[in-house]
Amino acid sequence: MSTSSSTTTNADLARERASASFSPERITNFLDRGSPSSTARRREIESAVIADPSGIFDQTDDAYASRTELHVRALGRMVRMVELQRKLRVTEEEYEWIVDAVGEDLPTALHWIMFVPNIRTLCDEEQQKYWLDRALNYEAIGCYAQTELGHGSNVRALETTATYDCATDEFVVNSPTLTSKKFWPGTLGRTANVAMVIARLIDGGGVDRGVHNFIVPLRCPHSHRPLPGVEVGDVGPKIGYNKMDNGFCSFDNVRIPRFNMAARFAKIIPGTGEFVAKELSEAAKRINYVTMMYVRSQIIYESGKNLARGCTIAIRYACVRRQGFVSESSDEERQVIDYVSLQHTLLPLLAAAYAYRMVGKRVLLRLKETEAALLLPDTAVTKEQISDLHSSTSCLKSVCSKLASDGLEKARKCCGGHGFLVSSGLPELIGTYLQNPTVEGDNAMLHQQTVRVLLKILPTAAQLAKNGQANTGSAGPWEGTDCEYLVRGAAQILSEVAARAPAPPLNIGSPADLLDLQVLCAAHRRRASHLLLGVAKELRDAAGNGEEGADSWNGALVQMARASTAHATALILDNFRDIVDHPNDCLGPKEAAALRRLAVLLGVHGLETDLADFLEGGQVRPADTGKVRTAVKAALHAVRPDAVPLVDAWDFSDFRLKSALGRFDGDVYPAIMAACRREPLNATEPGPGYAEHLGAFIADGRRKRKQKEGGVVGTASRL
C-alpha cells in the first residue's frame, strides 16, 4: 500500500498478508474504475491532500476541539480543498477522490449535492446562466430548504408561502407559523448566502398553486449578515456530522423578484399574476425524475464505502488483538478474528460492503445511461423502466444504509472496549454516517415506494401464470427491468398454487450444495417473489374485510418492508454474481474467486438471517436448517484466510481512517496511548475540577475520619 504510515508491520498482520490468495492491488484497481491508471491518479490526489504543506487537513486534534472550532476548521479545509482541486485539475468524475481524501464534513456539501443540481433541473436557461455563474465559483453558496420544523418528507404539508404581489412584481416569502420554519437543510445555518426554498405558491389571484421552488437570498453578499426579515442559524449539536451547519430559517414577509421563482416547469405572468404550468415532454419529465434519484443512489454507493472503512478497522484490529487462550493448557492467546462468532459478525459485513459498492455503482451507471437515452429523439425509455429505477433505488437506499449503519455499530462492538474510544475512528465514522437511514426518505417509509411499483407487475405475472409461460413468455413492459425476475417468480408461484403443487424445496443433499451462487441467487429471487405475493394477499384480505384503502395499506406496512427488503437483497446478490461471472479485465481468476467466495458468504448468510422466510416459502425444509448453518460456517471458513487482503484492497489510507485500531501497520497500542496523552484533561496535575470541587471534598473526608477517631482535626487548608 502506498499510504501506510510505518515501515514495520505487526507480525500477525504481515502473516495474514503473506498468505493472501490473490493480489489486493488488482482488486484496488477494480474498485478504482477498473484500471491501474485510475488507482495511480486517486493516490496522486490523496497524496497531495496528505502532504499539503498548510497542514490544515491534519485531523489529529479534532477530537479535542469544540464544535465551533471544528466548524471553523472545516471551513478552512473546504477552502483549501477547492484550491487543491483547481491546482490538480480534479474533474467532476474525480471529485469523489478528493472529497474522500479530505475525509471531512464539508460545510458546502449541500451546495454541490442539492443546490447546484436543482438549479440545473428546475431553472430556465436565463436563471441557470445567472445562478450558475455565481454558484460555480462560490460567490453564491446555496442550500436546499425543503423540510420544516413540523414537516418532513410530506411535501404537500409544507407551510411556507410565496405570495405573488402584482403591484411590485415580487414574491413575498413568509413563514406563517413556528412549525413552518425551515429546519435541517445542510449548509443553511452559517455557510449559505442563498437558499432554494420550497414554498406554496399563492398566485396573483390568491390561489394556492401547490409547492414550487424559489431562490431566496439569505445573507448580504458582502457582509454575510442575514438580510432583513430572515432569521437563520445552526440547529445545534447532533449525534454526529457536527462540522456541518445544518440550519433553521424563517422568513418574515421577505420580498424577492419574480425572476427568483424556478421557472422551468411553471411561471407567473407579470402584472396579472396568472399561474402558467409549462408543458414538458414526457422525456423531459422523466429526466427530472431520474435526476432526483442520484442522491439516493449516491447513498447506496457510499454505504459500501463507509461499511468497508468500519470493516477495515475491525478486521485489522481483530488480527492484532489476542484474547482468550488457544486451549486450557496453553499460554498462547487466540487472535480474536479466529473466533467463529466474531467471523460470523464481521465477514458478512465485509461481503456486504463490496456488494453495496458494486450495486451502487451499477445504479449510478444505469441512471446515467437512462438520462442519455432519454435525450435521444423518440427515446425508447418507458415509464415502467423509470418506475423500476425508482423502485430499485428506494429499496436499495433503505436496505444498504440500514445495514451499513447497524453494521458499523456491530463492527465497533467487535473491537471491545477500545472501539469505544474516539481514537478508534469508529465513533466519528458512525456518528457521521447515522444521518443516512433518515435523510432522502426515511428508511422505514421508503419500502412503500418500492412496493407501490412492485404491485404493478402482478397482472403481468398472473397472465404468464394463466398461460403457463412463467419462464418462456414475455414479461411485457417489465422485460429487462430489475422487476423482471419478480414477474416470472410470481408467475411460477401462482402456477404452483393453481396446480395445488407444493413449493419445490432447495435440493440440499449436503451443506456444500448451498455454496453455489446460482442456487443462492435463485433462492433469494424466489423469496422476494413469494413475499410480494404475500403483500398483495394481505392488501386483498384487508379490502375484503371492508378496511379502507389507507388503513389496509397501513396494516400491510410491516410485510411491505419484508418484501421490499427481499427485492433489494436479490438485486444486490444478482449483481455481485454478475460481476464475478463476468469479471472486469483487471481481475484475474484468483481475484474473481476471492470475490466469489464473498458473494457466496453474503448469499448463504442472508439465507440464514432470514431463514424463516425460506422455511415459510417452502424452499428450506425444517430438517435442512442445520445444513444451512453448517454451510454458513463453511463459507466463513473459506473467506477467513483472505480477510486482511480483502480489506487492504479498499486501499484506505491511515490518514483517512483516522483510527488507532485500524492502522495498516497494526501498531495499535502506541497509537492509543499517543491519543490518550493529547487529552486536555491530562494537561495539568492535579486535573481540572480539583481546585473547585475535589480537593475540599477529600479534605473534608479526612477531617470526618479524624473527628471520628478523636484525633487532632486540621482545617481544610492545612491538610
Add this chain to the structure above:
Amino acid sequence: MSTSSSTTTNADLARERASASFSPERITNFLDRGSPSSTARRREIESAVIADPSGIFDQTDDAYASRTELHVRALGRMVRMVELQRKLRVTEEEYEWIVDAVGEDLPTALHWIMFVPNIRTLCDEEQQKYWLDRALNYEAIGCYAQTELGHGSNVRALETTATYDCATDEFVVNSPTLTSKKFWPGTLGRTANVAMVIARLIDGGGVDRGVHNFIVPLRCPHSHRPLPGVEVGDVGPKIGYNKMDNGFCSFDNVRIPRFNMAARFAKIIPGTGEFVAKELSEAAKRINYVTMMYVRSQIIYESGKNLARGCTIAIRYACVRRQGFVSESSDEERQVIDYVSLQHTLLPLLAAAYAYRMVGKRVLLRLKETEAALLLPDTAVTKEQISDLHSSTSCLKSVCSKLASDGLEKARKCCGGHGFLVSSGLPELIGTYLQNPTVEGDNAMLHQQTVRVLLKILPTAAQLAKNGQANTGSAGPWEGTDCEYLVRGAAQILSEVAARAPAPPLNIGSPADLLDLQVLCAAHRRRASHLLLGVAKELRDAAGNGEEGADSWNGALVQMARASTAHATALILDNFRDIVDHPNDCLGPKEAAALRRLAVLLGVHGLETDLADFLEGGQVRPADTGKVRTAVKAALHAVRPDAVPLVDAWDFSDFRLKSALGRFDGDVYPAIMAACRREPLNATEPGPGYAEHLGAFIADGRRKRKQKEGGVVGTASRL
C-alpha cells in the same frame, strides 16, 4: 405527574391520557417498590435535586461545553449530591433514586460500584476497617484496575506484577510492558487517589502465584498529584460517558506495604515471603461468587430503565408528530404512532423495558436472598443453585443490554431527523448506555458462560427421558432453579426423538390462540430446550469428527449464542407472566390487564422475531406463519391505546429526560428552537470562520465572475 414542566398540554397527548384504560400512578407505585409512600419519597428526593438552589444540577448547557468543562461540572454535581444525600438521609436502598434524579455520569461511580464492594469482599477485617473508614467518607476515592491495554476479560493473561520483597516486607508493583498498562477503569483517570489493582503475585521464592488484588495509592492524599513511579491519566474522548474519567495507569516498580495485599483469601508470610492460600468454607466462597454477580444484575435492571427512557421520548413524540395524510383526499396528517410499522418497532421495546426491569429486580432479589441463605449455619444453598444464578445473570446481562442498546437506537430512528439532535436527549442517552454491551463480560462472549452451565443439566434430562418422567420426575439438583424447565423440556424432546414422534406443533386455530401468555411461555421454553440440545449435538458431532475440544467449542459459538439468548428470553417472559398472574397489591385488575397485554406482545413478537427457531423446532408449521404475523398485529393493536399512559407510568421527570421531544406537555417545537438558539455557533453575525476563511472565499468567487464578465474588478478588501 408531579414533575411536568408546563401546565398546558398538547391536545394529542391530553387525549391519549384521557383514554387510559388504567391508572398510571398505580403502575408508578408498583415500579417504585410497590407502595405510594415509596413513590412519594422518590419524588421528594428528585424534587430536592431539581429545586436545589445551587442550580448546579441544571444540565441545559452541557450540550455546548467542552469535555474538560463537563468533567468539572460532573465533579461539582457529585460533591453537591453527597451533601444532599446526607441532608435528606438517603439510605443505601434509596441511593438509586438520587443518582437517577441527578442523571449524570458521576466520576466517582466506580468507587461505589467496584472499589467499596471489593474491599468488603476481598479484604480481611483489619484491612476493611482501615480502608472503609477512608472510603466511606471519600478521603480515599478508589477504582478497580483490572483490564490492561492489551488484555480484557481474560484475567489469567494479565501482565502487571506485584513482587514480594522480603528485605523490606513490601510488594513492588510493576508494569513490565506497554500492553500491561491498566486501561479503562472508570474513576481512575483523574478522580481516584487509590486503586484496587489486579496483578500477578510473585512470592518471596520468585514463584508466580497467579492474580491477586493489591491496594495501590495513586495520588498524594494532600496534593492529589501522582505518586512517584505512577503514571496515570484519562483515556480521552469516547463515543459516550465522557464526563467519566476512564483512565490508564502504569507502575514503575512502585512499593506498597504488605498490608495492602487483599488478604481474605491468601497472604504472604512476612520475612520468608511464603505464599499461603487460606481455606475458606464453601459457603464463604459462594458468597463471594454471588457478590460478583451484582454488577451484571444491576446492568439487567438498568437496561429496562434506560430503554424506558428512550421509549418515553419516542412514544410521546410519535403522538405529537404528524406526518403523511390520513388518506389521499384528506388534509389531516396522521399521528405517526398510528403507523403500524412504527408501532411494530416501538411497542415491543416498551414491553421489553418493563420486562427487563422486572427480571432485573427479581435477579437482584434472588442474589440478596441467596447471600442471606449462605450465611445460615448448614446452609442449604447448593453449587447448582449458584451455577444457575451465574448462568441466568450472564445470559440476561447479554440479552437485555444488547436489546436495550439496539432498541434505544431504533427508538431514536423512529424520531426521524429530530432524533439526531442532542436536544432530543437521545444521543446522550445512547452514547452513555453503549458501554453496557461491552463491560462486565462482552455480550458476545457471555453466552459461553451460560451454556457451560446449561450443558450440565443434560445428564439429568437424559435420565428423566429414559424413565419417561419428563414432567413428573425430579429435576434433581436443578429442581427449583431457572434451569428446571430446561431439564424437563430437554427430557420431553429426547423422549419424542427416542419414540420417533414428531414435535407437537402449537395449536393455532386462529391468530387469537397465540395471544395466550401461557401458550407463549411454553413455546419459548420449548424453543430454548430445543436449541440447547442443538448445541450439545453440535459439540458431539465435532468431537466425533476428531476436532479438539477448544476447536469444537469455538465452532459451536454461534449456536451457543442462540441457545443462551433463548434461555434468557424464556426467563424474561416467564417472570413477566408470574408478575401479571400474581400482581402486587398496588396493581388493580386494570393495571394487571394492561401489563398482561404488554407481556403478550413481548411473547408473540418474540415468536415472530425468531420464527425460524420455532419452525425449525416444529412448533410452528410453515402454513401457520401468517397467523403468527396477524397475532402480532392484534397484540400491537391491543397495546396502542395505552402507549402514552404506559410510558407516563415510569414517571421520568422532564428534568431527567433532558429531551425536547419527550416533554410531558408535548410542547416540542418551542423547546427545539430554544435549544437551537443556545448554540454558540449562532452567537455572532457573521459566524465563526467567516473572517478567517469564508469571507475571502466568497469575495474571490465574485472577483472571478466579474473578471469573466469583463467588468471592473475590485480587490477582496473592497468587496
